[in-house]
Amino acid sequence: MKLYSAKQIYKADQISIKKEEITSDELMERAALQLFNWIHLRMQGAPVKIHLFCGIGNNGGDGIALARHLLDHGYNISVYVINYSEKRSKDFLINLERLKTRKCWPSFISSDDELPEIGKDDIIVDGIFGIGLNRTPDDWVAKIIQHLNKSEAFILSIDIPSGLFTDQGPENLEAIIKSNFVLSFQTPKLVFFLPQTGSFIEQWEVLDIGLDPEYLMATETDYELIGNNEALSVYKPREKYAHKGTYGHTLIIGGSYGKMGAVCLAANAALHAGSGLVTAYVPKIGYSILQTSLPEVMVLTDSNEDLLENIEFDFEPTVVGIGVGMGTNNKTVTGFTEFLNKNKKPLVLDADALNILSKNKSLLKKLPENTILTPHPKELERLIGTWKDDFEKLDKVKKFTKKFKCIVVIKGAHTIVVQIDKGYVNTTGNPGMATAGSGDVLTGIITGLRAQGYTALDAAIFGVYLHGKAGDIAVESTGYQSLVASSLIESIGSAYLDLFKIPEHPVVEESKGQ
Missing domain, CATH: 3.40.50.10260 (YjeF N-terminal domain)
Structure with missing residues (x-):
């Protein structure tokens, strides 16, 4: 709309x-x-x-x-x-x-x-x-x-x-x-x-x-509202004779001592979003954690025990999601910089990847075209500076995406995906999603969609919609206070199925938060 x-x-x-x-x-x-x-x-x-x-x-x-x-x-x-x-x-x-x-x-x-x-x-x-x-x-x-x-x-x-x-x-x-x-x-x-x-x-x-x-x-508008009809128009149905290679290989890079849960959430979300294969690249300490908790996910480890230092792998992923739980240790900053210097694959950046970029703005020029950034409000502020109101914020984000040829997902009650001069306002989600790990799940969903061949913009728009819809479905059985990030992952399948439901009543929107 x-x-x-x-x-x-x-x-x-x-x-x-x-x-x-x-x-x-x-x-x-x-x-x-x-x-x-x-x-x-x-x-x-x-x-x-x-x-x-x-x-x-x-x-x-x-x-x-x-x-x-x-x-x-x-x-x-x-x-x-x-x-x-x-x-x-x-x-x-x-x-x-x-x-x-x-x-x-x-x-x-x-x-x-x-x-x-x-x-x-x-x-x-x-x-x-x-x-x-x-x-x-x-x-x-x-x-x-x-x-x-x-x-x-x-x-x-x-x-x-x-x-x-x-x-x-x-x-x-x-x-x-x-x-x-x-x-x-x-x-x-x-x-x-x-x-x-x-x-x-x-x-x-x-x-x-x-x-x-x-x-x-x-008439073209600067903003569009994304609901069920708009999400359904983006959806890619599965082919009968497809195999796991048809739907891409997602690489999730992140984790550090005490923060391996973020990688588990993102990798699991990428699987549930439909990525054919998922590999997690983590510090050595994360090997047993990933192998035990997510048998469907392959694991590669860094040479460092507790943090990421040398991001090197010997296969060609379809897309890379990086930053969740990664930390900003100086060794990690150096490894991340070297990774950007070599990388040619599509990227989804979240959490500490964004924090490193905000302190090293020259690295923004190394991002491939159509890189997706998923900042929460404070991470966004570190990237673009402060703003006096939401309209100035949107204007600054538009200029940022134009300058660096990227896509920014402004996370919030109504998450807005911005690319150059256009914004896409999401309608799904609820206050229960204001919980630890919710952003990691979003990163995994978007990265998993990108692996399946969705364009960067469609992956961001559709991923945000599915993420919020999964939250809306999960909260019906948990309530706002007890909703956790794992519940979002468990409801991604239901969010897909919900795309094909016929609305029973005219649309009435409530003001909601994530």
Whole structure:
């Protein structure tokens, strides 16, 4: 699913109006009807007090039009207009007059007015600001937003929580509505999935308001949302007459004294992801550990007993995953550098491989094209520097991938895969995956997919999806607190099978973390 910018949505509006020969007011009415139908289907005229807080732009116009439909169907409503500007949109004014014909006069709230009382069992409809917000709300408007957030009432936001920008980070976190549910027109917004802004949204659902499908399909976006359909389109089915050599030979390099578990997890995950053969290259101390715990994995050892020093092997792997549990000992840094000087194979880099790169930036130039890097937030910061907000972070990652011709997997609640100017936002995963070894499993899955012939980009996107889906399946039997990395590996097969399930219900997304 494409994630459109505010400018692209506005253009879609204009094209739809022109092609269908309708007015902008008629398009607003279409959106308002979708909002009403969604609410009415769930409430069926329940005697609940609904407070509609509307701005004076088109988002407020949607709210005013919604109020008319609610009133016509007997709902108990109060309408408030946040009078933050003397300017009003044309369609807001049209719908305001229509509401007045029902003898419903909104309360206009200005900077010095008292705020209405809201019961904790009431419902708030937030239509104050939309996707066109381009500056931080005034202090007095921020106080209204804080009042709504503290009310304990259920908050339903129209299109986007008021106070959030669509294409930039927020400046005042106290001036943003905390929405229990967002009804987003045509497409979700990128800010729903970023760490800094996603916490303002508990759940969201898309309402199709009939924007021009030809324009939407033809328009390229900077970000795409990866769900089941997108993952299934990447999936490579097995051939009947294939053999283990058909699906590649994965080499996992890593481990040090006390950290052999990371290699076990990564190697096992590569097997479960479908790699035909897997070899682990570890310090001598890891030989018995690997041979005992993973009989399917072949083992080669370094000359050093406790750490990696001389990374040398006498076969041609399809792909190399390196860094898990490796450590950053000076001898290991030297061995890793020599390995990069000689290596010609595709790479997946994680953990200490990234930490070594961040301290020796010249080594980045030695990476083969389309190398996949899988940093967690601190590892990413060491590579690209600090950022003021998530949008600056994404911009820096894009520049980094362009400079070094690589792919970066930004791990988080909604992991984002970035290559040059494009980002792919994952929808699977949950807070239980915030556990030791989860990243090692992801490295193994991506490396195992790369061995099977997936392109670097597809391996990263599909690997992240499978990893999160395995977590979603595993957590159903473990709960968040008891989910461990080994459970993710055990659920990879179920994650593959889940690709072919037909959804039973429309997509409703919850804000989730890994």
